[in-house]
Amino acid sequence: MPVYEYTALNKKGKNVSGIIDAESSAAARQKLRASKIFPVSIKEAHKSPAKKESQWLSDRVRSLSRVKPAEVAMMTRQLATLVGAGFPLVSAIDTLIPQTKTQVFKKSLAQIKDSIVEGNSFAAALSLYPGIFSPLYINMVSAGESSGTLEIVLDRLADITEKQQALKTRIKAALAYPVLMSFIGSGVLFFLLTFIVPTIATIFKDMGQMLPMPTQILIKVSGIFKSYWWGIFILIGIMIFGFQSLKKTKKGRHLADKLMLILPGIGGLSKKLAVARFARTLGSLLENGVSMLAALDIVKNIVGNVLLADAVAEAAKDVGKGQGLGAALSSSDIFPNLSIQMILVGEQTGELEAMLKKIAEVYEREVETTVMSMTALLEPVMILIMGAAVGFIILSICLPIFEMNKLIK
Numbered sequence: 397m398p399v400y401e402y403t404a405l406n407k408k409g410k411n412v413s414g415i416i417d418a419e420s421s422a423a424a425r426q427k428l429r430a431s432k433i434f435p436v437s438i439k440e441a442h443k444s445p446a447k448k449e450s451q452w453l454s455d456r457v458r459s460l461s462r463v464k465p466a467e468v469a470m471m472t473r474q475l476a477t478l479v480g481a482g483f484p485l486v487s488a489i490d491t492l493i494p495q496t497k498t499q500v501f502k503k504s505l506a507q508i509k510d511s512i513v514e515g516n517s518f519a520a521a522l523s524l525y526p527g528i529f530s531p532l533y534i535n536m537v538s539a540g541e542s543s544g545t546l547e548i549v550l551d552r553l554a555d556i557t558e559k560q561q562a563l564k565t566r567i568k569a570a571l572a573y574p575v576l577m578s579f580i581g582s583g584v585l586f587f588l589l590t591f592i593v594p595t596i597a598t599i600f601k602d603m604g605q606m607l608p609m610p611t612q613i614l615i616k617v618s619g620i621f622k623s624y625w626w627g628i629f630i631l632i633g634i635m636i637f638g639f640q641s642l643k644k645t646k647k648g649r650h651l652a653d654k655l656m657l658i659l660p661g662i663g664g665l666s667k668k669l670a671v672a673r674f675a676r677t678l679g680s681l682l683e684n685g686v687s688m689l690a691a692l693d694i695v696k697n698i699v700g701n702v703l704l705a706d707a708v709a710e711a712a713k714d715v716g717k718g719q720g721l722g723a724a725l726s727s728s729d730i731f732p733n734l735s736i737q738m739i740l741v742g743e744q745t746g747e748l749e750a751m752l753k754k755i756a757e758v759y760e761r762e763v764e765t766t767v768m769s770m771t772a773l774l775e776p777v778m779i780l781i782m783g784a785a786v787g788f789i790i791l792s793i794c795l796p797i798f799e800m801n802k803l804i805k
Contacts (some may be wrong), residue, residue: 400424404440414494415506463501463528469557471496471505476550485546486512494782504528531694532677533555539684549684556680560673563760570771574778581782588789590625593618600796607796614792641722653702657730669736670699672759674708679752689716703730721748735759774777 400421403413412433418424421438428435471492478488489509496502504525511521519538523531533553538667541547597615607615620629642648656666674695680690681691691714696705707728722740725731735755742751 400438400440402428402435404428404433404435406434407432415499415503425434450719463498463504465557467496467498467501467527468533469554469561470551471501471556473554476547476554479550485518495668501528518546531697532681534607535686535690536681536696537685538688539681542685545684552684559676559760563764566764567767570767577775577778578784579719581778581785583592585782585785586621586625588691588786589618591622591791592624593793596793596797608792608799610792611796615790636698650702650740654702655699657703666701667704667730668734668759668763668766670701670704671731672756674699674704674737675752675759676756679749679756682752683749689723707731 400418401413401415402424403411406412416424416427418427424438425435428438474495475488476490478491479485480776483491486509489505489512493505493509496505507524508518508521511524512518513545517538518541519534522534522537526534536553569675593614597618600611600615633699639652645651657663659666677698678691678695681694682688686771689712692708692715696708696712699705699708707725707730711721711724712727714727715721720743721742722743725739726736738755738758739748739769740750742748745751765794
């Protein structure tokens with residue numbers, strides 16, 4: 397069914413816009429009028445298959461930055477509720493489209509609904525938008541459709557997404573203050589070195605006396621900042637661009653991910669986060685009827701670290717030969733011993749899915765606790781660093797003044 401974009405007036409006379417699906421533009425106008433919305437202009441969103449494919453590609457690219465995981469989680473939760481209440485899938489999606497705030501997501505849902513009406517499965521329709529729906533999401537929906545438990549799968553997907561978002565939100569909230577303080581502190585130091593210190597330095601130069609070493613160092617650093625401040629920003633930009641370009645290459649990504657695992661403090665957090673993501677995703681996939689090999693093939697793409705992904709891929713080969721998951725992962729020396737021991741216990745007791753969820757909860761809790769501890773320690777450390785920097789500037793300025801007083805006496 398075609399999708400139309402419209403601008404219209406509501407019953408209060410305010411401008412509104414959105415999308416609607418109908419057999420024709422006349423039918424779309426009639427449908428809008430029945431909803432007490434009076435169209436001003438209406439046009440088909442996709443007039444040809446070529447344009448339709450082009451728009452799908454455009455939507456997938458834009459959705460990477462415009463459709464938030466929190467919005468997908470909310471839609472999933474609402475869809476699970478509607479399907480569980482007995483709504484047909486198409487009717488449930490149609491009900492959610494007007495409630496969606498993001499225009500790209502709204503168009504995507506409309507196209508997904510049309511794809512289902514045309515006879516495609518829900519999972520196949522979702523696969524048209526990989527920028528919005530992850531492989532985990534699509535495969536779990538496919539398993540739910542096959543087993544007839546779509547509402548249960550959607551509910552679990554909403555749980556997974558919400559828990560991941562909650563963890564990210566707590567980590568971001570914990571890091572917000574230190575990051576803000578670092579930016580403010582850097583800005584203050586940059587202002588002092590670029591504008592204030594050079595003014596004072598001219599006074600000392602006019603004295604014609606030998607300045608103390610700290611003052612000389614401060615004047616030289618200040619001169620570099622004043623003359624080449626633009627070069628500092630360019631250098632930072634080049635470093636960021638170079639790092640991003642390096643990560644796009646296979647060797648560069650491998651090196652960056654290896655560095656992330658061995659850095660003091662950060663390495664442990666990165667590994668725990670990746671293992672928690674691995675365990676929660678694998679447990680959910682197995683719980684919804686996805687085979688072990690297929691689940692491992694999906695999970696290796698979402699762990700977020702090349703080394704861990706390679707370890708999962710190697711473990712999948714061993715599992716395919718009949719080896720247990722715990723024993724297969726233990727040969728990589730990357731997964732923590734605790735996670736491997738818990739997987740082995742889960743395999744022996746026949747409760748692997750529950751044990752994987754427990755692993756995810758353990759490591760997510762450890763990550764949150766560690767982040768809170770680090771940020772609590774980071775705040776006084778930053779204050780000390782800022783105090784030392786400002787103290788050095790003040791001392792460097794005051795030393796020549798003290799020497800002047802001695803000469804006067």
